[in-house]
Amino acid sequence: MMMGELIELQTLEASDDRVWCVAWNPTGTLLASCGSDKIIRIWGREGERNWVCKSTLSDGHTRSIRSVAWSYCGNRIASAGFDAKVSIWERQGQEFVLQTTLEGHENEVKDVAFSRSGLYLSTCGRDKSVWIWEYNEEENDFACAAVLTTHTQDVKHLKWHPQKDVLVSCSYDNTIKMFIEDNNDWSCVCSLDSHTSTVWSCDFDATGKRLVSCSDDKTVKIWHAYEKNNQEGIRSPNGVYPVWKCVCSISGYHKQPIYDVNWCPLTGLIATASGDNSIRIFREEESKQRDVPPSFSLIASNAHAHSQDVNRIAFNPKEPGLIASCSDDGTVKLWRIEQKLM
């Protein structure tokens, strides 16, 4: 049986207030954090192990910064604020400088995400809308390409597909929706309905054929994409796009809402961040049989990972097993997960 050990490496005193989000840059060398103090901090290594604050970005927002994201080139950071603004920061030498501010949302912006292709940026918020912004290289600016109003409530989280320009959004309306562009028109191509309360977050696996989601209903769900003409004979309602089905529900572990979930592209491990102060790591059970629904087992957890709610969890994209988390307790923590055969 495979078990794991979650080892605490370092606690970074990031803020006197709530830390809402942490995000690794694509090369895994820098970690950005943000929160209620309206400051973005960039953390980097000093020496072999020690992580220190390399720079702080302030004056971008007048209210809490809910989330921060890196572009895939690593030269741009976007931040989403409760002040209804999205700020774009650009690397100039060792520093990041405020380049532009995107306005349009009516009130709190909850999340921001760059597409893998580098062509798009998406934002979402309390006004129930998802905005897609197209990057214009010549003008080095973003222009609004679509305003999607499919959700009926507050939109909490966004995630782009790891290979394609497919956008996924999670909402207070309990659903997950997927959007794609067809003939210059962005539209919702499917809705994933199974959670019974707010969906706080989701993440793709490395192949982009599966998605994990987490919710206020204290469950984690695994979704599988069935392409058109799939062997299982599952019909896509529109005959063109894949249909997503919930194939596994992980329940009974979390005692409070699950605010974030991350699916490591390197190790295949799933990590959750919960309002019960815990971090939990799940691993898929290997199955020799085909056509058997996947099953996941808890291989490691820390019930007191933080002294308050854990808001985000992020696997380092290059270093297998290195994890960052952040919490209402004002800290960012770095962890290592080691897997061993028991």
Place this chain on the structure above:
Amino acid sequence: MELSSELQNLNPTIYECTEERTLQESDLNNDVPDNIDCREVFDLIRTINDPEHPLTLEELHVVDLEGVTIDNEANTVQVQFRPTIPHCSMATLIGLSIRAKLIYTLPTRYKVGVNIYEGAHIQEVQINKQLNDKERVTAALENKHLCAVVNRCIATPDD
């Protein structure tokens, strides 16, 4: 959340208040372990002012001791409240005031849940969901106008 100028409940029933807590000898003894109990949580919320009447939530029977539960092992506090009328548009604001008071006064280790007594409001499911979404509560309390209204509700005459 919009505040209307009309009174929602023109003639509310006024209830008698509970007696002040009597100090026990052990309360002043630092050597006796003393967990926070239901009565202490109730004392924090019973003096909250109603948004529209010059009365406390206890006097309007919006909160009572029975509606408070605390689990010191799990660090959870649950408060149930009862809007004076089942279509009260102030219900969210009252719940937010209860939540704000508890966030500001209880140790941070407690997970606070605030819910409407079952069947006490026509929109209890929606209101409960909103009151227990920490992201929306945080955003609401960052809103200067709303925060001022909440602070007026939770201020006590001594402040």
